[in-house]
Amino acid sequence: MSFEIMGISSALIRKQSVAELEKCNDLTVQFGLRLSQCDAVDLVETRNLALKDNGRIEFGGGVIEKIIREFCNSPYLSMPNYAESLHDLTDMFYYYKNETLDLMSDDDLIKFMKQRFDGICQGSLELLSGRELANMARNIRFGYTAEYSEDLACDEEGVDDDGQS
Amino acid sequence: MTMANLEKRHLIDNKNLSGESYFTSILHEAYAYGLLNDSEIENIQLQCIKFLAYKSERYNDGESSSIRVEAAESIMKSNLYTIGLYLKSLPDADCAVSELKIGKIPEMYQKGRVLINGKVHSAKHFYIMAKANKVTTLNYTYNATLDEGIGIFFKAYNPDYAAHEVMASIDYQLCNPVTDLTGVEFILKYLENLFIENEFCSYFDxxxxxxxxxxxxxxxxxxxxxxxxxxxxxxxxxxxxxxxxxxxxxxxxxxxxxxxxxxxxxxxxxxxxxxxxxxxxxxxxxxxxxxxxxxxxxxxxxxxxxxxxxxxxxxxxxxxxxxxxxxxKPKIQFLSSAKMDDEDYREFINELLICRYSSDKLALIKEKAKSFGDIEDLLFDARLSEEEITSVLDIFRDVEIAELIRRHPFKSSIQAVDLSETEQTLRLYVKSYTDQLTTERQERIFGLVNHLMVDER
Known part of the structure; x- marks a missing residue:
């Protein structure tokens, strides 16, 4: 008998997670987005792999549902890239959960990802992961706010030096 | 044999149960003796995982659905330790197995948690008592453990998520070391034993x-x-x-x-x-x-x-x-005569630095150095070679060499890591010098070192 944490991924939990993802279609269908059962199974698998790769464990529903609910109204998501984007966003989420030392809540991290994805990254997952989230994680680790930018800080200092408000 | 002498026969031998991980060991034993079947074991495991999910959520303040594996493992160990503590408090292992069959994991945890609170309270009480009957001694580990090391435990102990850990700095070894216990049980037993040891020592001055x-x-x-x-x-x-x-x-x-x-x-x-x-x-x-x-x-x-x-x-x-x-022990107080005036000393060192020949340097030192303190200073300041330092040391008598060794004892390169380079060099030269002396003289000098009084100033 074992109490090994990593062994917790019973078929029951997977089945439950797939059903929950399929339920999200009721919400996303109005944006022209839908996950097939196969997509949902793959996404749950991606989540399990991402959790394992990042040395984390999750109980219950999970984060994919939250990501779907937040991102479904993004102008940069459409049926052809929907499932693939969700795979990348799930991977990214768990990676940056560790990189931010768990200092950011799930909801705040997902909101930040959505805001940058729709905003400055204009739908580029590479920019979101390689630049925006990496900067944000560094800021959090150094004790700054998630939005802190060195350029902005320098600009503000320069303005102050000139005596302008 | 009367009926009153009959003892209940237990299937599980207490000797096979681990004090540190009582819960898992009792499950193993109960399963091995067929007291718990597969479905009962599975039910207990499932309950433990559900309870872990609940505790993990509390740990994250509900802000994160996932948790690092190390943190989850630590919480799981803490939960099992707390439940184990409750099971240990039952009359025997058979009762504990019965409780595992019918009891609910969260309820057992709560009962264990209450016991932990009680034990922390007892440990604090023993800590106060052990400090009160502390032996007045110079021994560093004893004082450091009792004064500070154990105190850390009461500040750092986290019974909710790390009940199984011993966050304390305990270096002092007891005559009967505490084994097979962890968490608050370890601290409590350690303090009980320490209190008893102190009590015995209190019979003596x-x-x-x-x-x-x-x-x-x-x-x-x-x-x-x-x-x-x-x-x-x-x-x-x-x-x-x-x-x-x-x-x-x-x-x-x-x-x-x-x-x-x-x-x-x-x-x-x-x-x-x-x-x-x-x-x-x-x-x-x-x-x-x-x-x-x-x-x-x-x-x-x-x-x-x-x-x-x-x-x-x-x-x-x-x-x-x-x-x-x-x-x-007989003591020797070493008194050096007054040092040279600073200005004179500077001039003297400048003169030595421009001196070309060692013989001239030695003659100058013999002529101008007024005291042991002056010579000790110039050994650092005059940039003398090893041969020159050896010649200067030849001027000294045994007691002066002994005082020099006392003030600048030789240390290995690892121990001397904090010393300046000149200090390390001098110590090495002094050691080389004493090593080449006759055994008789060495013994005399080191005998004097032990009797020299430490300058408290």
Whole structure:
């Protein structure tokens, strides 16, 4: 008998997670987005792999549902890239959960990802992961706010030096 | 045999159960003896995982659905430890198995949690008592553990998520070390034992203990020794030599007789004599506390084996230590005459620095240096070579060399890591110099080093 944490991924939990993802279609269908059962199974698998790769464990529903609910109204998501984007966003989420030392809540991290994805990254997952989230994680680790930018800080200092408000 | 003498037969042997991970060990044993079947075990595992999910959510304040594996493992260990603590409190292992069959994991956890609170409270009480009857000693590990190391536990202990951990700095080793326990149980047992050891030592003057430990080793303040063990051994030695144990005075005269007497006995007989001596010690000191009786009883095998070993190797004098008073050793106060005026010293050093030949430098030093302090300073400032330093050291008499060694003792490169380069070089040169002296002179010089008084200024 074992109490090994990593062994917790019973078929029951997977089945439950797939059903929950399929339920999200009721919400996303109005944006022209839908996950097939196969997509949902793959996404749950991606989540399990991402959790394992990042040395984390999750109980219950999970984060994919939250990501779907937040991102479904993004102008940069459409049926052809929907499932693939969700795979990348799930991977990214768990990676940056560790990189931010768990200092950011799930909801705040997902909101930040959505805001940058729709905003400055204009739908580029590479920019979101390689630049925006990496900067944000560094800021959090150094004790700054998630939005802190060195350029902005320098600009503000320069303005102050000139005596302008 | 009457019915009253019948004892209930237990399937699970308590000896097979781990004190540290009681919960998992009892599950293993119960499963092995068929007291729990597969579905019951699975049900317990599932309950534990559900409870872990609940605790993890609380740990994250509900802000994160996932948690690092290490954190989850630690929480799981903490949960199992707490439940194990409750199961341990039940009358026997069979009762614990019955409870596992019918009880709910969260309820068992809550009961364990209440027990932890009680144990933390008891540990605090024992901590206060152990500090109150603390032995006044110079031993560093004893003082550091009791004054600060254990105190850390009460500040850092996290019974909700890390109940199984011992967050304390405990360097002082007990005569009966605490094994097979962890978390608050470990601390509680450690403090109980420490309190008992202190209680025994409180029957003797702190000064007597200081002299006894000084007899064991003058540098005992830096040693990892157990004070109680030394004191108990000393009292046993006195009883075996038919002396009073109330005063821990010297046994030098009796050691030889005792050695001859015990050498004729076999191990069993020596152990028997030690047991009898222990009873005499307890009687003479009028110790009635049951816990102290039991603790000394538990310490006997260890002490007996060291005494037997000493008898067999003819080193009883090292085990039954004779106290020494380090303050009674003859002392030499070294007084150097007044140093040169700073301005004169600067001129003198400048002159030495421009000197070309070693013989001229030596002549200059002999002519101008006014005191031991001046020569000591110039050894650092005049950039002298090893040969030149050796020639300067030749000027010194034994007591001056001894004072120089006392002030600048040689240290290995690892120990000397904090010293300046010039200081390290000087120490090395002084060592090389003393090494090439005759053995007789070396002995004389090092004898003087031990008797020189430390300058308190």
């Amino acid at each position: 702190a000064e007597d203990i200081h002299h006894l430990l000084s007899g064991y080793d003058e540098g005992y303040k830096d040693l990892l020794i157990n004070i109680f063990e030394q004191v108990v051994t000393a009292t046993l030695g006195r009883t075996l030599a038919n002396r009073s144990v109330l005063k821990l005075d010297s046994l030098k005269e009796e050691i030889e007789r005792l050695q001859d007497e015990l050498a004729e006995d076999d191990d069993y007989l020596i152990a028997l004599k030690i047991r009898k001596a222990t009873e005499k010690v307890l009687q003479e000191l009028r110790i009635t506390t049951l816990s102290l009786h039991r603790y000394i009883e538990k310490s006997l095998p260890r002490i007996t084996s060291s005494i037997v070993n000493a008898v067999r190797t003819n080193t009883l004098g090292k085990t039954f230590v004779s106290p020494t008073n380090p303050d009674l």
